[in-house]
Amino acid sequence: MIAAAAPIRAKRVLPGFTLSLGTTLLYLVLIILIPVLALILKGAEIGWSDFWRIVSAPRAVAAFQITLTAAAIATAFNAAYGLLMAWVLVRYDFPGKRLLDALMDVPFALPTAVAGLSLTALFSSNGWFGPLLDAAGLQLVYTIWGIALAMAFTSVPFVVRTVQPVLEDLDPALEQAAETLGARPWTTFTRVVFPAIMPAWLAGCTTAFARSLGEFGAIVFIAGNLPFRTEIAALLAFIRLEEFDYNGAAAIALVLLGFALVLLVLSNLLQTWASRHREGNR
Secondary structure: OOOOOOOOOOOOOOOOHHHHHHHHHHHHHHHHHHHHHHHHHHHHHHOHHHHHHHHOOHHHHHHHHHHHHHHHHHHHHHHHHHHHHHHHHHHOOOOOHHHHHHHOOHHHHOOHHHHHHHHHHHHOOOOOOHHHHHHOOOOOOOOHHHHHHHHHHHHHHHHHHHHHHHHHHOOHHHHHHHHHOOOOHHHHHHHHHHHHHHHHHHHHHHHHHHHHHOOOHHHHHHHOOOOOOOOOHHHHHHHHHHOOOHHHHHHHHHHHHHHHHHHHHHHHHHHHHHHHHHHHHO
16 A cells, blocks of 8 residues: 655745744834834823824924925935936946945935034035035025935935836837937937836835935934924924923824825835836836
8 A cells, every 4th residue: 555645845935934034023023113102102192182282383383394395395306316316327337436326325324413413514604615605695504405405415315226226127128219219318218218217216205205204313403403493393302302291202203103104105105016017018
C-alpha cells in the first residue's frame, strides 16, 4: 500500500514573514498608533463645547489661517521648483549633477532648527541677503513670507523625489512619436509628458503641503512668533503646553492632526492612481 504523499506547503515570497510582520506591527503600534491614540483620547476628554471654544478662539483661528496660507504658498513654490528640479536631474547631464542630486536630500538630514537659524542669518537685516531685500523694500524675516520660505525649504524634496522616478521610467518613444507627428516641445510636454507625471506630481505636492503644516523648528526663528501676524498653529500648541494648558494644546494638535490625516490619505490615493496610470501606459 503506497503512503499518501505529504502535502507540499507553498513557500512564502518573503522568508520570516511572521517575524517581519510582527516587528513591523510592533513598531507601528509603539511609535505611531499609541501617541496618536493618546492625543485623540486627550482631546475626547475636553468635550465638544470646550473643544470648539478653544479652536474657534481668535488667536487660534489666526494661527490656523497663517499656517494654511504659508503652507499653500510654500506648496505652490515647490510645485513649480520641484518639477523643474526633477526635470533637470533626469533629462540633462552636466558636471556636478550627482552633487546637486544629493543636495536635494539635505532638508531631510539637516535638523530643522539649524535650517531656521541659517535662513534667519541669511535673510535678516544684518545677514547676507537682508540688506539687498531691504533696499528693494522687501522683508522675509518676521513675516508670513519667511514662514513660507522655511516651509518650502523643508518640504521641497517630497516633490522632487516623487516626480523624479516617474520621469525616469517614462517611455521616450512617446515623446518621439509626438515629435514625429509635428508636435512642438511645449505641446509634447503639456500633452504627453505632464499627463503621465501629473498623478505623482500631485501626490508629491500633497505630501509637501502636509509636511509644511507640521513644521516647527525651521519656523520659530524666522517667524518672530507674533500673535495674529506670524504665530503658527504648532507654535501656539507649544505655548499652551508651556502654560500647562494641556486641553488647549491637545485641541490645536488635533486640528493639525486632522488636516495631516486628510492630506496623507489623499496623497496615498493619488499615489495609487499614479501606479495604475503608469501600469496602464505600459
